[in-house]
Amino acid sequence: MADHEDRVADFTPLEAGAWGGLLGVHGRLMRLIEQDLAERCRISHVEFEVLLRLSWAEGRRMRIQDLAADSVLTRSGISRVVERLERVGLVIRESAPEDRRGAYAILTDAGLAMLRTALDGHVVLVRARFLDRFGPDELEQMAAWWRRVEDPDDMAR
Amino acid sequence: MADHEDRVADFTPLEAGAWGGLLGVHGRLMRLIEQDLAERCRISHVEFEVLLRLSWAEGRRMRIQDLAADSVLTRSGISRVVERLERVGLVIRESAPEDRRGAYAILTDAGLAMLRTALDGHVVLVRARFLDRFGPDELEQMAAWWRRVEDPDDMAR
DNA sequence: GTATATTAGGTGCGGGCGCACCTATCTGTC
DNA sequence: GACAGATAGGTGCGCCCGCACCTAATATAC
Numbered sequence: 466m467a468d469h470e471d472r473v474a475d476f477t478p479l480e481a482g483a484w485g486g487l488l489g490v491h492g493r494l495m496r497l498i499e500q501d502l503a504e505r506c507r508i509s510h511v512e513f514e515v516l517l518r519l520s521w522a523e524g525r526r527m528r529i530q531d532l533a534a535d536s537v538l539t540r541s542g543i544s545r546v547v548e549r550l551e552r553v554g555l556v557i558r559e560s561a562p563e564d565r566r567g568a569y570a571i572l573t574d575a576g577l578a579m580l581r582t583a584l585d586g587h588v589v590l591v592r593a594r595f596l597d598r599f600g601p602d603e604l605e606q607m608a609a610w611w612r613r614v615e616d617p618d619d620m621a622r
Numbered sequence: 623m624a625d626h627e628d629r630v631a632d633f634t635p636l637e638a639g640a641w642g643g644l645l646g647v648h649g650r651l652m653r654l655i656e657q658d659l660a661e662r663c664r665i666s667h668v669e670f671e672v673l674l675r676l677s678w679a680e681g682r683r684m685r686i687q688d689l690a691a692d693s694v695l696t697r698s699g700i701s702r703v704v705e706r707l708e709r710v711g712l713v714i715r716e717s718a719p720e721d722r723r724g725a726y727a728i729l730t731d732a733g734l735a736m737l738r739t740a741l742d743g744h745v746v747l748v749r750a751r752f753l754d755r756f757g758p759d760e761l762e763q764m765a766a767w768w769r770r771v772e773d774p775d776d777m778a779r
Numbered sequence: 780g781t782a783t784a785t786t787a788g789g790t791g792c793g794g795g796c797g798c799a800c801c802t803a804t805c806t807g808t809c
Numbered sequence: 810g811a812c813a814g815a816t817a818g819g820t821g822c823g824c825c826c827g828c829a830c831c832t833a834a835t836a837t838a839c
Contacts, residue, residue: 480753483761486768491648492694537649566787566834596637598770604640611643613755699796723804723817
């Protein structure tokens with residue numbers, strides 16, 4: 466005996482639905498996204514994200530450390546991503562004049578063109594598989610929830 | 623010239639808040655979770671998940687393919703996870719009598735004990751960093767949203 | 780000034796995992 | 810029965826990335 470009642474502490478069904486659902490949705494979407502970007506553009510999602518953030522930046526350039534902050538990768542990971550992107554001509558590296566330890570990653574015209582192609586299909590995919598399932602009010606609600614998670618002080622509802 | 627207006631097609635701010643927030647929250651939480659499980663139990667999150675699902679299963683055993691389905695890993699990945707868990711005595715492998723191609727991964731008593739330790743702290747962490755920021759009604763709403771994403775036919779609100 | 784601590788970026792090493800492929804087995808057709 | 814195709818699980822190869830560490834440069838203390 467002592468075979469049943471071997472249960473372990475666990476999430477409640479409510480918690481499991483919310484947390485497990487997040488994990489599941491993220492996993493499935495990321496798999497689709499990686500596959501899509503690889504097929505259409507031969508780049509990974511982290512590479513895509515670096516290109517995108519460079520396109521947003523003033524002068525289409527960012528310091529490596531700033532790319533690493535708020536990325537899923539560490540500085541060493543970003544360093545290698547930039548190296549790969551440079552090898553195929555989508556970005557170039559330039560030493561920073563104001564701090565000669567540092568370096569900029571700069572989006573090339575080829576990189577911008579590639580990003581446009583990548584982003585077009587990417588937006589279609591993410592909308593079809595995720596965003597279009599929600600109304601504007603719901604998207605706003607969701608964004609507010611994420612902000613609540615990010616900011617520990619924002620516990621007030 | 624032709625320097626500005628080099629913008630690319632992109633998500634709306636509303637969409638970026640919802641989709642980017644999901645990516646950010648997932649990334650940050652996963653980093654914390656991986657770190658926590660590694661420090662306290664020397665296991666990764668995928669290893670933890672395999673132990674957890676085995677503990678749920680009838681007879682604390684599952685086929686490798688069933689573990690792979692609804693996992694973030696492929697069959698080969700699961701195969702290696704089970705190999706690692708077997709090497710440290712948390713699971714054992716057993717050939718399936720009803721289909722001699724197949725194999726079961728079976729949670730050992732040591733595996734169950736480890737899972738209890740891992741899960742206790744894990745639940746505390748996920749609640750503190752995520753679940754406790756929402757009320758029961760909100761958790762229910764969130765779970766419903768994830769179901770809506772998973773099921774393409776469930777587009778009706 | 781010099782000495783020390785900190786920081787930016789890069790790299791050798793090791794581990795994890797997907798892809799393609801292998802073997803063994805099961806299933807279906809004849 | 811024989812045989813083709815599908816399926817379960819495992820594995821060699823290659824890629825990716827975190828960790829620890831390195832070098833060069835900057836910031837701080839004295």
